[in-house]
Amino acid sequence: MNKRVSMLFTIAAVAVMGATLFGSTYTQTQIAGQSLDINKMDVDVIEQIHQMGGLQLVMPQAFAETDCGVLENSGRTVVEFNLTGESVELPIMGGKTFNAMTFSGQVPGPTLRVTQGDVVKMTLTIPDDEVTGHGNDMHASQMSAGNFESVNPGETSQYCYIAESAGVFKYHCSGVKLIGMDQHVLSGMYGIAIVDPINGYKKLMVEKTSVSGSEVSLDRQFYDADALEFQLQYNQMYLTPEGNYDAGAMFGHQNTATVVNGMQFGYVPNMAHNLLVNGDVNKNIFVAQPWNGLEHKQYQSQLLFVENDQHVRLFIENHGNEPLFFHIVGEILDRVTQGNRVQSAATETWLLGGSQNMIVDLVFDEPGAYAAVNHDYAAIYTGAATVFVAGDPFGLNPVLVEKGVIPAPVASYAYALGNPSDAVPPMGMNSIAHPAQNIHGLMTDEVASEMQASGDYVALWEVIPVVAEILTS
Numbered sequence: 001m002n003k004r005v006s007m008l009f010t011i012a013a014v015a016v017m018g019a020t021l022f023g024s025t026y027t028q029t030q031i032a033g034q035s036l037d038i039n040k041m042d043v044d045v046i047e048q049i050h051q052m053g054g055l056q057l058v059m060p061q062a063f064a065e066t067d068c069g070v071l072e073n074s075g076r077t078v079v080e081f082n083l084t085g086e087s088v089e090l091p092i093m094g095g096k097t098f099n100a101m102t103f104s105g106q107v108p109g110p111t112l113r114v115t116q117g118d119v120v121k122m123t124l125t126i127p128d129d130e131v132t133g134h135g136n137d138m139h140a141s142q143m144s145a146g147n148f149e150s151v152n153p154g155e156t157s158q159y160c161y162i163a164e165s166a167g168v169f170k171y172h173c174s175g176v177k178l179i180g181m182d183q184h185v186l187s188g189m190y191g192i193a194i195v196d197p198i199n200g201y202k203k204l205m206v207e208k209t210s211v212s213g214s215e216v217s218l219d220r221q222f223y224d225a226d227a228l229e230f231q232l233q234y235n236q237m238y239l240t241p242e243g244n245y246d247a248g249a250m251f252g253h254q255n256t257a258t259v260v261n262g263m264q265f266g267y268v269p270n271m272a273h274n275l276l277v278n279g280d281v282n283k284n285i286f287v288a289q290p291w292n293g294l295e296h297k298q299y300q301s302q303l304l305f306v307e308n309d310q311h312v313r314l315f316i317e318n319h320g321n322e323p324l325f326f327h328i329v330g331e332i333l334d335r336v337t338q339g340n341r342v343q344s345a346a347t348e349t350w351l352l353g354g355s356q357n358m359i360v361d362l363v364f365d366e367p368g369a370y371a372a373v374n375h376d377y378a379a380i381y382t383g384a385a386t387v388f389v390a391g392d393p394f395g396l397n398p399v400l401v402e403k404g405v406i407p408a409p410v411a412s413y414a415y416a417l418g419n420p421s422d423a424v425p426p427m428g429m430n431s432i433a434h435p436a437q438n439i440h441g442l443m444t445d446e447v448a449s450e451m452q453a454s455g456d457y458v459a460l461w462e463v464i465p466v467v468a469e470i471l472t473s
C-alpha cells in the first residue's frame with residue numbers, strides 16, 4: 001500500500017523553522033552548534049513571506065512501498081541494513097577533535113550494497129544516552145524523509161523499500177523532522193548505498209591506438225566487468241575552532257576542511273612508504289602527510305594500491321555543498337556512469353554537484369603514483385587529494401622478496417601492504433577481492449576494535465614496526 005502523506009508548513013511553521021533550522025537542535029554546550037541569528041539577516045524573511053501572501057511548502061509525497069510485512073513476503077531478496085545514530089568525538093587534521101554525529105560510530109556511515117530489485121529493510125536505532133533524535137533519508141528509497149520522521153533516543157524505527165534503480169545513492173540523517181539536518185549531515189551523518197545492476201556491470205572498453213609500419217590505427221582494449229573497487233565520498237566541514245558545527249560558515253560557503261571519506265589527506269603515504277622509498281621513516285615522499293605516526297592507529301594515512309592493466313571501478317558521491325571536479329592527475333577517466341547510463345568515455349574531469357554520484361571505470365596504464373583530486377584548488381589544498389599507486393613504480397619488488405616480506409614479485413603493493421578498509425566497498429556481483437584490507441577510517445576506537453576482533457582486517461599500526469624491523473635488519 002502506498003502511503004500518501006502531505007505535510008503542509010504554514011507561516012507559523014516557517015517561523016519556527018527559521019529560528020531552529022539554522023542552528024543546533026540541542027543545547028549541550030559540549031556539542032552545541034553556532035547558530036545564525038535570524039534577526040541579524042539583511043532581509044526580513046518573515047515579512048517577505050507576508051508580502052507574497054504566505055508560503056506553503058508542500059513536501060513530496062512518498063510513493064514507494066514502505067510496509068515491511070508486504071515486502072518481506074514479496075519473493076524478493078531482503079537485505080537488512082542496521083544503523084545506530086551516535087554523537088561522538090573524532091579527530092581532525094592538526095591534532096584536535098570535533099563533535100561528530102555518526103551512523104554506527106563511523107564517518108561516512110557503513111556502505112549498503114544490494115542488487116537492483118532487492119528489498120532493503122533499514123532499521124535505525126538511537127541509544128538511550130544519545131543527545132538528540134535522528135532520521136535517515138535514503139535516496140535509493142524514493143521516499144520522502146518526512147515520511148520516516150525522527151527516531152528519539154531509546155527508540156528504534158524501520159522502513160522497507162525496493163531498490164528499483166541501479167547506481168550509487170546517498171543516504172543521510174534527516175535531522176529531527178528536518179530540523180538541524182544541515183548540522184547532522186555536515187557533522188558526519190552520511191553514507192552511500194550501491195545498487196548493482198540486476199544484469200551486472202558491463203565490460204570496459206578503453207580506446208588506444210597502435211602502429212603498424214607507418215600506419216596508426218584504433219586499438220580497442222576490452223576488460224572483463226569484474227573490477228577492483230573503491231569508494232570515495234566527498235564532503236566539506238564547517239567547524240568553529242572548538243570543533244563545533246558552524247552554521248554561519250556553512251551559510252557563507254566558508255568551509256574549514258575538505259574531506260574524502262571523512263578525512264583530509266587520508267590516503268597519502270605513511271612512515272612505511274617513507275622507509276621503503278626514501279630509506280627513512282621521517283623523510284616524507286609526499287607534500288602532505290598529516291596522519292603519519294603509529295599513534296594515529298586507524299587514522300594513520302594509507303595509500304590505495306592497484307595493478308596496472310587492471311579494471312578499477314570507483315563509486316563516487318559528492319555529499320557536500322561545493323561542486324566536485326573529479327580528476328586523476330596523469331590518468332583519463334575511461335568511462336563515467338550515472339544511474340546505470342554511460343555519460344562519458346575518455347574524459348579528463350567529471351563534474352558532480354551536491355548529492356550527485358557516479359561510477360568511474362578506468363585502467364591505470366603505467367606504473368606510477370596518481371593523485372585523485374577535486375580540481376578546485378581550494379579543495380585540493382584543504383584535503384581533497386587521494387593517492388593511488390599502480391604497479392611497482394618504486395621498484396620495490398626485489399627488496400620485498402629479498403627480505404621475505406613477499407614470496408615472489410607482486411602486481412601491486414596491496415599484496416604486501418593491503419588497502420585501507422574504508423575505501424573498499426562491500427563485495428558486489430562483479431567485485432575482485434582486495435588482497436588484504438587494513439583498518440582505516442574516521443571511526444571510533446570501539447569500531448576499530450570490533451574490526452580487529454573479526455580477524456578480517458589487518459591492524460597496520462601493529463604490522464609496520466615488524467616490517468620496518470625486517471627491512472632495516
Ligand SMILES: [Cu+2]
Binds near residue numbers: 101176
Ligand atoms: Cu542526525
